[in-house]
Amino acid sequence: MNATRSTEDRLSDCFASVFPDVPVGNLRMASAESTPGWDSIALVTLIAATEEEFETALPTEAYPDLTSFQAFLRQLEGIQ
Amino acid sequence: MKLREALQISHRPQPDGEPFSLDLVTGFEPLHLRVFLSAHVRMRLRTDRQVLVRTGLFGDFSGNLERTIQAAGAGPVIVTLEWADLHPLLGWREPAFVAAGFDEPVFLQEIETRLGQWSRILAGADQIRIVLALPVLPLPPWVGRNLKGQRSRLVLELDSLLSQFARDAARHGVRVIANPVMPAWDPAKHLMTGFPYNPVFTDALANRIAEVAMPAAPKKxxxxxxxxxxxxxxxxxxxxxxxxxxxxxxxxxxxxxxxxxxxxxxxxxxxxxxxxxxxxxxxxxxxxxxxxxxxxxxxxxxxxxxxxxxxxxxxxxxxxxxxxxxxxxxxxxxxxxxxxxxxxxxxxxxxxxxxxxxxxxxxxxxxxxYGVESVRDEDLLRVASLRQRVEIEEHLVGSGSGAEDRFANLGSRLKLDLRRPAAPRALELINKTNQFNLNGSCWDEADWQSWSARPEARVALLGYEDRYGPLGNIAVLAAEQQGENLMIRSWVMSCRAFSRRIEFATLQCLLECWQCQTIQFDWRKTERNEPTAMALRTLVGELPASGILEISVAALRKSLPLLYLDNCEVLEN
The missing domain is CATH 3.40.50.1000 (HAD superfamily/HAD-like)
Structure with missing residues (x-):
């Protein structure tokens, strides 16, 4: 089923599970600066949820740059 | 369960009430274990509630254990031990200097002393449900001097000390889990985040812990x-x-x-x-x-x-x-x-x-x-008393003047255990009894402990024997004393004890111990509690489907059938 959904939608699901209080419409604009609760624990959880969803491993050297939804998306698109 | 599902379950809003709390003691960053644990425990709760997992300080297993046990609430305490908690030399993340003159006996003595301290802390917490997970990470290769194909003596010594610690903990009521058998370690994430386990293992570990912390009722x-x-x-x-x-x-x-x-x-x-x-x-x-x-x-x-x-x-x-x-x-x-x-x-x-x-x-x-934590006397009496039940019912439920004589000659002896905290058998009976059950309500262990510790809470565990032999502990009555009123929240009795008027004898004895003017029953009809309804009709007449039934003590005494007790022993603190 996942194959029929866009990368962006699936990533949005990952963000929604980590930030349940952020309205769905705002998730794609989420960033470390704008999102309450985006701390180091949330980042590591986001990385794990994303890796699980896309069955991939995000390179550890990219972690410091993963500061927004769009940054995650770019990273995934770079891998795929 | 995937991490994303676990997050969704643990974040899901709860209908109402307080969240369920538990403590997680680790030396490592608890990260995903906290999330999976929250989800798996929530799925095993009798009433849906969010699960609050309290954790301690990173890298301070000893302090976390001590503080948690001192301040533990009614919820379970989960202790997840790793080798690094015993000594930095046994871990992968923190540097530890291996001196050329490494003194193995002194090192082992240090480990033994530390485990002994933890063992004493756990031994003093026998009222708390503690679940212990033993180390699963591999020992680093700088520990011991392995010859190819051979286990080093140092590693064997460490295993032995750990087994001794686990055995002592189990003797004090700690539930030691069987770790899931699968790859556990994620070295890259461990070094990066401080959390050592991969998500698949974390899910399995959390599920296993939840099974042990919140066990399902065994089949009968x-x-x-x-x-x-x-x-x-x-x-x-x-x-x-x-x-x-x-x-x-x-x-x-x-x-x-x-x-x-x-x-x-x-x-x-x-x-x-x-x-x-x-x-x-x-x-x-x-x-x-x-x-x-x-x-x-x-x-x-x-x-x-x-x-x-x-x-x-x-x-x-x-x-x-x-x-x-x-x-x-x-x-x-x-x-x-x-x-x-x-x-x-x-x-x-x-x-x-x-x-x-x-x-x-x-x-x-x-x-x-069929897993049970302990075997009680009444468990061993079950088959014999079931065999006898038919015979006894035929003997007692006859009509005519001889019926009262038969009750009078039963030789009934009650033992009312009012001690606090209530014996574990009390909660077990409440949660597994269907037929003589005031309302069918079940309790989670933590809620039960929290409620029964209140000053107004009253719990009676009833043991019984007569000339047919002992039945063991067969009934529980849990109530709240509010001034002159006694509100009965739970009242259950094993079906093995039917037909002997024990339910009425229980009330009569308790009225002597718990002084009150009125009694209220928190009654609810269920699919199977007609035996309770029959007893209550004797006391208060026709019943609604649910509601609070109230009766004055004076009226209740008049409603009780004739009771023949040879003895009623009361145990109190």
Whole structure:
């Protein structure tokens, strides 16, 4: 089923599970600066949820740059 | 469960009420374990609530353990130990200097001292449900001097110290989990985040911890087939000497089955027989001296040509248990299917007589369904008292003037245990009793402990014996004393104790101990609690489907039938 959904939608699901209080419409604009609760624990959880969803491993050297939804998306698109 | 599902479950809003709290003691960053634990525990709660997982300080296992035990609430405490918590040298993340003159005995003494301290902390917390997970990460290769293919003495010493620690903890009531057997370590994430486990293992570990911290009620009874299940062969054709369960006849798996049934019976599990056979050859085979199954504990034995579903109904009725408490085992897939279709509540298992590995697997699975933490006196009395029940009911429920004489000559002796904290048997009875049950409400262990610690809470655990023998602890009454009023929240009694007026004797005795002017019953009709309704009708007349039933103590005393107690012993703190 996942194959029929866009990368962006699936990533949005990952963000929604980590930030349940952020309205769905705002998730794609989420960033470390704008999102309450985006701390180091949330980042590591986001990385794990994303890796699980896309069955991939995000390179550890990219972690410091993963500061927004769009940054995650770019990273995934770079891998795929 | 995936991490994303675990997050969704743990974040899901709860309908109302306080969240369920538990403590997680680790030396590592608890990260995903916290999330998975929250989700798995939530799924096992009787009422849906969010689960708050309290954690401690990173890298301070000792301090976290001490602080948590000192401040623990009613919820469970989960202790997840890793080698690095014992000494930095045993971990992968923190640097530890390995001196050229490493003194092994001194190092081991240091580990032993540390484990001894933790053991004493755990020993002093026997009122708390503690679950302990032992290390799963590999020891670093700088520990010990391995020759190829050989375990080092140092590692063996460490294993031994850890086993001793776990054994001592278990002796003090700590539940030591069997760790999931699968790859656990994610070195990259461990170094990066401080959390050592991969998500798949974390999910399995959290599930296992939740199973142990919030155990499901064990099944009450097992119904076994005979031919090609309890023994190899068809007793009706081969005769009682022609069926086998030994190695010489390639029938040892049936011996396993008999030994397993003996073990279950030894812990109080009910064992019944459902076999399409004539009774005579069955009785002859069951009379064989070399039978490994405990024939005196096989009750009832349904050996005839009626359908297995009919046998199962009869056995469950004799045991007085619901079908959802029953497991049926048979070697015939057709019989299994028939029972599954007609009785979906009954859990059915195929006995793979020609597959020893399959039988071993079956035994392992059933062992989990019948797991009990301890065996109490009343568990061992169960079969005998069920056998006696019919006889006693016939004896007592007669009509005419002789009926009262029979009650008077019962020799009833009650033991009311009002001590705090209430014995674990009290909660067990409340949660598993269906028929004599005031309202069918169940309690989570943590809620029960929290409620029963309140000053207004009153709990009575009732033991009983008469001239037919002891029944053990068979009833519980849990109430709140509010001034002159006693509100009864839970009231249950084992079906083994029916027909003796024990329910009324309980009230009469408690009125002497708990002074009050009115009694309220938090009544709710359920599918199976008609016996409770009958008792309450005696006291208050017609009943609504649910609601608070109130009666003055004076009126209640007048409503009680004649009671004949030889003795009522009260145990108090």
């Amino acid at each position: 009874g097992l119904i076994t087939d005979l031919d090609h299940t309890l023994w190899r062969g068809i007793v009706g054709d081969d005769g009682s000497d022609g069926v086998h369960w030994d190695l010489d006849h390639q029938a040892r798996v049936h011996g396993w089955w008999q030994q397993f049934l003996a073990a279950l019976a030894g812990q109080g599990t009910l064992i019944g027989v459902a076999s399409k056979n004539d009774l005579e050859p069955v009785a002859a085979a069951l009379a064989r001296k070399d039978l490994l199954a405990p024939v005196e504990k096989l009750f009832p034995i349904e050996a005839h040509w009626l359908e297995k579903t009919e046998s199962i109904h009869r056995i469950a009725a004799a045991w007085n248990v619901g079908l959802n408490s029953v497991v049926f085992v048979d070697d015939n897939p057709l019989e299994i299917d028939a029972v599954r279709q007609a009785m979906p509540e009954v859990e059915c298992f195929f006995f793979p007589a020609n597959d020893p590995a399959g039988v071993a697997e079956l035994l392992e699975r059933l062992r989990e369904l």
